[in-house]
Amino acid sequence: MRQTREPLELWGGVECTVNRVGDRYIRQLERNAHATRIDDLDRFAALGLKAMRYPVLWEQMAPDGLHSADWSWPDERLARLRELGVMPIVGLVHHGSGPIDTSLVDPAFPEKLAAYAGAVAARYPWVGHYTPINEPLTTARFSGLYGLWYPHGRDPATFKDCLFNECRGVVMAMRAIREVNPAARLVQTDDLGKTYSTPLLAYQAEFNNELRWLAWDLVCGMVDPAHYMWDWLTTHCGATPAEILWFRDNPCPPDIIGVNHYITSERFLDEDWERYPEHHRGGNHRHRYADVEAARVLSQPTGGIRPLLLEIWERYRRPIAVTEAHIDARREDQLRWLAEIWRGAEQAREAGVDVRAVTVWGMLGLYDWNCLLTEVRDYYESGAFDIRGGEPRPTAVAHLMKDLARGGLPDHPVLAGNGWWKRPDRFFSRPVVLPGLDFPARPLTGSNRAPILVTGATGTLGRAFARICAERELACRVLTRAEMDITDPASIDRALQAHQPWAVINAAGYVRVDDAERDSERCFLENATGPANLATACARHGLPLVTFSSDLVFDGEQDCPYVETDAIRPLNVYGMSKARAEELVLDRHPDALVVRTSSFFGPWDEHNFITIALRALRRGEAFLAADDMTVSPTYVPDLVNACLDLLIDREAGIWHLTNQGEVTWADLALQAAELARVDASRLEICSDHRSRLAARRPRYSALSSRRAFPMPTLSDALGRYVTQAGLH
Incomplete structure (x- = not known):
């Protein structure tokens, strides 16, 4: 032997x-x-x-x-x-x-x-x-x-x-x-x-x-x-x-x-x-x-x-x-x-x-x-x-x-x-203490506790990353603009030096699509120049970077879901800023992960479309929803979990991450109302909503992917959302 x-x-x-x-x-x-x-x-x-x-x-x-x-x-x-x-x-x-x-x-x-x-x-x-x-x-x-x-x-x-x-x-x-x-x-x-x-x-x-x-x-x-x-x-x-x-x-x-x-x-x-x-x-x-x-x-x-x-x-x-x-x-x-x-x-x-x-x-x-x-x-x-x-x-x-x-074994932070x-959340109910079960404590597999650095501490995505990283025991620091201003390269360098992260996730940015039409300079500064600055710094330090783009980089002229290789043609300033960001980020940091996504909803955000719609309908109020725009809504916990998995996998390039499915805003409100058992009789369908908006919107911007798709279906996500948000 x-x-x-x-x-x-x-x-x-x-x-x-x-x-x-x-x-x-x-x-x-x-x-x-x-x-x-x-x-x-x-x-x-x-x-x-x-x-x-x-x-x-x-x-x-x-x-x-x-x-x-x-x-x-x-x-x-x-x-x-x-x-x-x-x-x-x-x-x-x-x-x-x-x-x-x-x-x-x-x-x-x-x-x-x-x-x-x-x-x-x-x-x-x-x-x-x-x-x-x-x-x-x-x-x-x-x-x-x-x-x-x-x-x-x-x-x-x-x-x-x-x-x-x-x-x-x-x-x-x-x-x-x-x-x-x-x-x-x-x-x-x-x-x-x-x-x-x-x-x-x-x-x-x-x-x-x-x-x-x-x-x-x-x-x-x-x-x-x-x-x-x-x-x-x-x-x-x-x-x-x-x-x-x-x-x-x-x-x-x-x-x-x-x-x-x-x-x-x-x-x-x-x-x-x-x-x-x-x-x-x-x-x-x-x-x-x-x-x-x-x-x-x-x-x-x-x-x-x-x-x-x-x-x-x-x-x-x-x-x-x-x-x-x-x-x-x-x-x-x-x-x-x-x-x-x-x-x-x-x-x-x-x-x-x-x-x-x-x-x-x-x-x-x-x-x-x-x-x-x-x-x-x-x-x-x-x-x-x-x-x-x-x-x-x-x-x-x-x-x-x-x-x-x-x-x-490598000494990787994860x-x-x-x-x-x-972890303490693993138990079905009250944990059982078993006498005689006494295995000696052993050191953790890894000692490197470098964090993931996340921008956008006050935004929907930033808060979601903080919550989910904690649930997954991934060390994470979520920074406000005062702590790291991505439009200022010197601020980025100070933050990277102070926190010594192993990866950076950019969840900050300008999100007001209609306001961007009259505030294009600020929109481009936050959505294009800022991510480009981050890409430059992360490439210099050898750090993985995740940043977010949008379905609004497409013009909506096709009738099947857009995939990563489809040509982009944004219709509004916001979409243009995101398209420019994609170009700059991948030029400066080819190993960056750029995630196109759409139409957030989540259990920790009271201002998303579904929550607002259900609360209005539950109060018996009229609620206006458009049926002239088709989108791929994205459940924020699923998006964050998928991004973390892809980050750990060392993925790069452009990825489409939305829950599988396409729907108009009106149909989305109806599906959510049915799952939440809310009377939808006061839902008012608007067929010309796009023409009322300051920024042009694509009539069809559903996303799909040519890559290994890690996201659940929209119907599955809606069911979990209604339960988790306590709306049923």
Whole structure:
């Protein structure tokens, strides 16, 4: 066994689940389009990966049997990985149940999988690492106990059949592979977490904590009559001694134990179940209880992955790799989670644990894991790349991976904050103090607390950035004009010197569109000269800059939403000032992020169109709304969150950020009134409103994007706005 002093390796993986719900197969590789994009492999390799968990899935390659298997896809891709110097860890079944002629409860499943595994090994004899079945215990629970995936079992007997067939499949698949390549290595993955509980439910927590080992114990040949799970398997699951002891007589211990770890992996059981959301409520034959993420309940953090790695090392004394690490969260929390996993792995190594690697999972993101893949909701969570724009766009996770591959964690300011799982607003209700849970406090991942500097302290955007940065634990200083006047280069230099920011967001500017027609000099000074001054200063200091433009840079003559590449032709002074700002900023600071947006509304601003309309209608007053202008309204919290994500991702150039959808002002008022249950009978529709305004307006200025679109729909935003603003 090699010493653990060698550097921790960076591995990657692409979400590739082929799960069956009823007779429908849900295929992640098609949804993330990796199935048709081989150049993704070059993107992955450029991050510094040493290995890649890569699918050669049974259901995909041989859906109608080995006689008609199509190997063209893995032929091309495995060869490319080999050329790139990235070691493939080939997966054969990933949360699947095999082709249509078999299933996890088919007695012939192991033999059929072994035949397929042997064919894969024969075709790719140079491949040295395999995961025949990913997470057999987790898949057996979802398919045999919870009824979520095929064959939709909800009883211990079906769970046992699923698990035993999977584990036999692993053993027999590796046997077939090693007939071709005797040196082939088994990387056996499963979810590793831990269950905590109230004293009443300690018995259930103990059972859960023993059950988590069962798949590894089976393939290691460790289950015999003295094993904790023996009585449950024979009494409740209907397993025969011969079934169980087959594994003892045919051991296939992993060469590397693969640990998949998520924020949901650590659980808490509480008999006070009414405190929790409905979907967390359940129980057993003795007690009803809630089963929730420990981070949402326990007052003190559990210690993270480090103590779990120590536990698994003490149990098996075999090399370990973290084979999945991912979280569905805002960008800085994705970075903080990966940093915690990496640091926890390194701390375990320091304690003598043979941890080989950390794997960034879902390199292209994941679809619909928020409903455990039981539906097609199109809920997307990005990974190292965001694929929503078609071409995979590297996120900050990809940049962090490069740093890890080069030698370790960077001292970036966003890593100095706590992830949501450690912040005081994480709790469902009153936090639980658990006696005996005492992990030593550890220093923050990062020590660099440089702030984001935000201009426009008194404006809608400036106040929103201050609020949301605080919620996301991003250090932020919001400055008034007296503290930094962007029209004065000397004032900018003094502020940058005083606050030493790592990035600047310009939320200041002249916003009175009609007044700008008679006050053009001041409008251009604040909207064009000021941002240009900032761009010059930020470029000189090497600081990222975000500044804002408007839909009013367009003339409104087209009938489909404007995208970033459409020609601009402003109709009024305000639009001209924004167009000039775009030109000057990107000329002086090409790496600046220029965000075009439109028609703000938000829960913290009493002067936006929707709030004014609803309050007037609620009082029974008439309210005038135009139907001769079509816009893309923008929910301020969504805009601010998206801008922060893109800033952390190091994005640049012009981006369109509005909530997806287009609407006239009159229709917007009607939709909001309906959601808020306000009588809209006093709403007066105006069809010639544009002609009454001092500044010319485009009749159509809806925005869309050619980039990965990070904003929710308008209807979704309106629903949240009405609730959050207390207008329903």
